[in-house]
Amino acid sequence: MTREEIVMICTSDLAGQVRGKGFPACDHAERMKKGIGWTPTNSMITALGAIAPSPWGPFGDLFLRPAPETEVRVELDETGAATHFVMGDICHLDGRDWEVCPRSFLRRAIQALAERHGLGVKAAFEHEFAYSGVEEKTNASYALDAFRRQGAFAETYLGALREAGVKLDTFMPEYGPRQYEITVGPDEGVKAADTAVAVRELARAAAHHLGHSVSFSPILRPSAVGNGVHIHFSLFDLKTGEPVNHDPSHPNGLSKTAACFLGGMLAKMDTYLAFTASSPISCLRLTPNRWSAAYNNLGYRDREAGIRICPVFDASKIREQFHFEYRAADASASPYLALGAILAAGLWGLDTGVDGAKVFDGAPQNFDLGHLDAHGIRRLPLTLSEALDRLEADSDLDAIIGSTLKQAFITHKRFEIELTAELSDEERCERYRDAY
Ligand code: GLU
Ligand code: MG
Secondary structure (H helix, E strand, C coil): CCCCCEEEEEEECCCCCEEEEEEEHHHHHHHHHHCEEECHHHHHECCCCCECCCCCCCCCCEEEEECHHHCEEECCCCCCCCEEEEEEEEEECCCCECCCCHHHHHHHHHHHHHHHHCEEEEEEEEEEEEECCCCCCCCCCCCHHHHHHCCCHHHHHHHHHHHCCCCEEEEEECCCCCEEEEEECCEECHHHHHHHHHHHHHHHHHHHHCCCCEECCCCCCCCCCCCCEEEEEEEEECCCCCECCECCCCHHHECHHHHHHHHHHHHHHHHHHHHHCCCCCHHHHCCCCCCCCCECCEEECCCCCCEEECCCCCHHHHHHHCCEEEEEECCCCCHHHHHHHHHHHHHHHHHHCCCCCCECCCCHHHCCHHHHHHCCCCECCCCHHHHHHHHHHCCCCHHHHCHHHHHHHHHHHHHHHHHCCCCCHHHHHHHHHHHC
């Protein structure tokens, strides 16, 4: 018998799950042209398995159109199956983008930014996760010992990432229980989110290969620090390729364009939060004193700000390297939806010419409401349910998001909240540890 290698064409869906369909690798050329069938109701499969009430039921046909530049093929050993997948867009049968496809949503936001403002975006997703193959110990944070005890995982994982063409940056033991962090170099546009999918999936593949697993769940237990996804991003002029983020003559180095873009992101942060922190446990992580993000504040090198201005170590490279980090994201969100949402809000800021973002000094929780109000600072939603209500109530980003995607997402997520309504926070964390 000769084994048949299988290639999966996948989407990272409303639940932030990577799902798709496979074909024999020998049909590669043909399938890369024609794709593979898909079903609208698949978008309503929650991270916990049950299907939310679907507007489509058993009706309708779509297809997944593979994007060749996203193909990943890594052989972790000679006897196991190759990890071979390619990300795709969900399309109508006539080839038009399907309104609910997260990857097309991100592309819509990127196209609008290009057409209306001549701007492109570079982004990199920084991920934290827990690895099961290491014993939990206190005092493991950043410890060389915690690096040693994870054995061959990191080398296997980074080898797989390199083979997949991902730009390696850092790997480290993080603060939380069994927690590690991976950072990678920036990519342009949609590719940044494609890379985020590879970063998550290859961590799973490397851990699986060693008989273990990883969890990117936002928080593993209510008392722990969370697993953040920090989205690093910067803008550049599409004509010249030059970065447009830094201006030494402005406070904190923000250019006018960047200040306006960030102003939009901050003003709308509570309304699109559900797209970046999408699970019923996400808000447990987004609380003060956890080094995540609890307010819509802009911080200068502040690791609890909603958006942080990142440090540049080499002052001579400040123009190229000056960039920002959105911290209120986690891996329960599809990277396409998360990046698409923050770009849609930044775009709204540029379109409407909102007040430029200003750095907020200090930790918001230490100030009274009057002071916060005067600075436009608001606590982010305390629950997913509240985040969905705010998303529903605000229509300013609807032109980019689209009403079909927005309604499907809200219905999906409200159903998921119901599924876990009877559970305690501890039990909810347990469920999500396995889901992500
Ligand atoms: N674990 C923190 C979070 O949930 C981030 C810690 C850090 O890397 O600054 O976002
Ligand atoms: Mg970290």
